[in-house]
Amino acid sequence: MELLRYKPKIPPASRAHLFRRRRLRAGQPLYMMEQQFSGLYVIRRGCFKSVIRKSCGDEHVISFSMRGDLLGTDGICKDIYRCESVALCDSDVIRVPSDDIFAMDRNSDDVERMLYWATSTEMSREIAAYALTHSSKSEVRVARFLASQSGRFFELGFSPLRFTLAMTRREIGSYLNVTLETVSRALTSLSRCGIIDVSLREITILSLEDLSNYEG
Amino acid sequence: MELLRYKPKIPPASRAHLFRRRRLRAGQPLYMMEQQFSGLYVIRRGCFKSVIRKSCGDEHVISFSMRGDLLGTDGICKDIYRCESVALCDSDVIRVPSDDIFAMDRNSDDVERMLYWATSTEMSREIAAYALTHSSKSEVRVARFLASQSGRFFELGFSPLRFTLAMTRREIGSYLNVTLETVSRALTSLSRCGIIDVSLREITILSLEDLSNYEG
DNA sequence: CGATGTTTTGATTGTACTCAAGAGAAGTGG
DNA sequence: CCACTTCTCTTGAGTACAATCAAAACATCG
Numbered sequence: 001m002e003l004l005r006y007k008p009k010i011p012p013a014s015r016a017h018l019f020r021r022r023r024l025r026a027g028q029p030l031y032m033m034e035q036q037f038s039g040l041y042v043i044r045r046g047c048f049k050s051v052i053r054k055s056c057g058d059e060h061v062i063s064f065s066m067r068g069d070l071l072g073t074d075g076i077c078k079d080i081y082r083c084e085s086v087a088l089c090d091s092d093v094i095r096v097p098s099d100d101i102f103a104m105d106r107n108s109d110d111v112e113r114m115l116y117w118a119t120s121t122e123m124s125r126e127i128a129a130y131a132l133t134h135s136s137k138s139e140v141r142v143a144r145f146l147a148s149q150s151g152r153f154f155e156l157g158f159s160p161l162r163f164t165l166a167m168t169r170r171e172i173g174s175y176l177n178v179t180l181e182t183v184s185r186a187l188t189s190l191s192r193c194g195i196i197d198v199s200l201r202e203i204t205i206l207s208l209e210d211l212s213n214y215e216g
Numbered sequence: 217m218e219l220l221r222y223k224p225k226i227p228p229a230s231r232a233h234l235f236r237r238r239r240l241r242a243g244q245p246l247y248m249m250e251q252q253f254s255g256l257y258v259i260r261r262g263c264f265k266s267v268i269r270k271s272c273g274d275e276h277v278i279s280f281s282m283r284g285d286l287l288g289t290d291g292i293c294k295d296i297y298r299c300e301s302v303a304l305c306d307s308d309v310i311r312v313p314s315d316d317i318f319a320m321d322r323n324s325d326d327v328e329r330m331l332y333w334a335t336s337t338e339m340s341r342e343i344a345a346y347a348l349t350h351s352s353k354s355e356v357r358v359a360r361f362l363a364s365q366s367g368r369f370f371e372l373g374f375s376p377l378r379f380t381l382a383m384t385r386r387e388i389g390s391y392l393n394v395t396l397e398t399v400s401r402a403l404t405s406l407s408r409c410g411i412i413d414v415s416l417r418e419i420t421i422l423s424l425e426d427l428s429n430y431e432g
Numbered sequence: 433c434g435a436t437g438t439t440t441t442g443a444t445t446g447t448a449c450t451c452a453a454g455a456g457a458a459g460t461g462g
Numbered sequence: 463c464c465a466c467t468t469c470t471c472t473t474g475a476g477t478a479c480a481a482t483c484a485a486a487a488c489a490t491c492g
Contacts, residue, residue: 052343052346052347054347060346060347060350062342062343062346073335073336073339074336074339074340074342074343076333076336076339077333077336077337077339077340078340082340082343082344083343117292117293119289119335119336119339120289120290120292120293120335121293122339123289123290123292123293123335123338123339123342124290124293124294124298126278126290126339126342127268127278127290127298127299128298130268130276130278131268131270131276133349133350133393134276134349134390134393136481137447137448138447138448168469168470168471169470169471169472170470170471174350177349177350177393178448178449179448179449179450180470180471181448181449181450181471181472181473182447182448182449183471184470184471184472184473185448185472185473187472188472188473200456200457200470200471201470352449353479353480354479354480384437384438384439385438385439385440386438394480394481395480395481395482396438396439397439397440397441397480397481397482398479398480398481400438400439400440400441401440401441401480403439403440404440404441416438416439416488416489417438
């Protein structure tokens with residue numbers, strides 16, 4: 001059971017030389033949809049959006065990722081990335097080549113366990129995401145989204161009450177399945193309620209309690 | 217790379233005695249939300265819905281699962297099941313006890329790989345689910361849902377053109393984030409277009425082509 | 433058989449989308 | 463550095479779509 005709580009989000013420094021670093025500028029894709037699977041990536045700095053691109057051209061945001069998150073897990077089973085991950089700001093990732101995933105030295109199970117745990121974390125987060133996007137009212141979704149972002153920042157050691165969003169209103173809307181205008185209006189509304197303070201992407205949470213329990 | 221294509225959805229019969237079978241009647245929960253994690257389950261017969269239960273009482277369907285699917289992956293990382301899985305019809309599952317997940321004989325990596333692959337499959341499917349629930353119009357969502365069900369049945373060796381849904385309109389609606397009335401109206405509408413034929417849960421697809429490409 | 437749950441259909445209401453315009457920020461090149 | 467373009471964000475007005483409320487037909491089950 002102890003093993004299950006083993007949570008190395010980032011590979012031990014001692015083995016860091018085994019993994020290749022990669023630096024991306026804002027807007028640059030880490031991998032494209034339907035590209036041959038070439039490994040998993042752990043985010044060391046920056047943030048990403050994962051999107052699927054529809055035939056008609058428009059994209060749907062399926063997740064936002066931050067430091068310590070794993071990218072590319074969707075590519076394993078069919079050997080092809082099912083979505084596209086794009087850096088939202090200048091970012092660094094560490095690549096775990098696909099050959100290493102199973103062919104690691106049997107004595108060092110760290111990597112395998114890390115991947116396994118990380119994949120499970122992703123699953124768990126997907127469930128949280130469902131609760132988010134399946135709320136009835138758009139304003140509630142935006143409130144939950146901000147609360148979840150707050151939590152992510154807190155986990156990373158940043159202030160949960162004051163942070164800068166890395167994504168546009170359009171991207172938030174795509175993630176929550178509403179239009180960008182609706183996101184904007186929801187933020188304005190939450191601001192008028194005195195729950196948050198908004199200045200473009202700079203968010204200040206005035207009452208995390210009210211934000212989390214917001215039901216319209 | 218060959219290992220990545222290794223896809224044993226169901227554990228080899230030779231080791232079947234290691235795993236405990238469990239039989240569930242329709243409506244019976246396999247595990248509850250926030251219950252202590254006790255292992256993963258592979259569906260051998262029947263079908264399940266996975267739901268999260270909100271504090272206000274109502275539930276949200278996050279996935280439907282069929283034969284060969286893995287249940288419980290969400291429970292690994294926090295050692296607690298994050299959702300509740302309920303049998304939609306009489307079903308059989310095989311339990312993979314949590315102690316076995318990492319403590320397996322190191323020479324037999326089958327289980328570990330199976331779990332890893334299955335988890336990745338889940339991730340991949342989540343992405344497909346996003347494409348489904350993030351369509352603009354409710355009618356399109358229902359059409360995509362039917363197309364995806366058709367695909368699942370086909371993968372399992374059943375007819376992709378004629379099948380019986382295991383879930384209620386309400387459950388479909390919860391999954392697609394629309395009301396049960398909207399699901400009903402969408403089915404009626406698709407039926408009037410001559411794309412499908414509906415008789416309660418008995419679905420006949422008259423044109424899979426039209427159903428898959430349906431855009432309203 | 434009565435009781436309960438599922439499904440369909442209709443009428444009305446409300447929320448979020450669409451279309452549109454303008455202000456503000458960010459990035460580019462001369 | 464400034465003019466220029468481009469993108470982001472806000473706000474408003476009208477519309478369309480799905481939610482809600484309601485009722486009835488049909489299934490299922492004890």
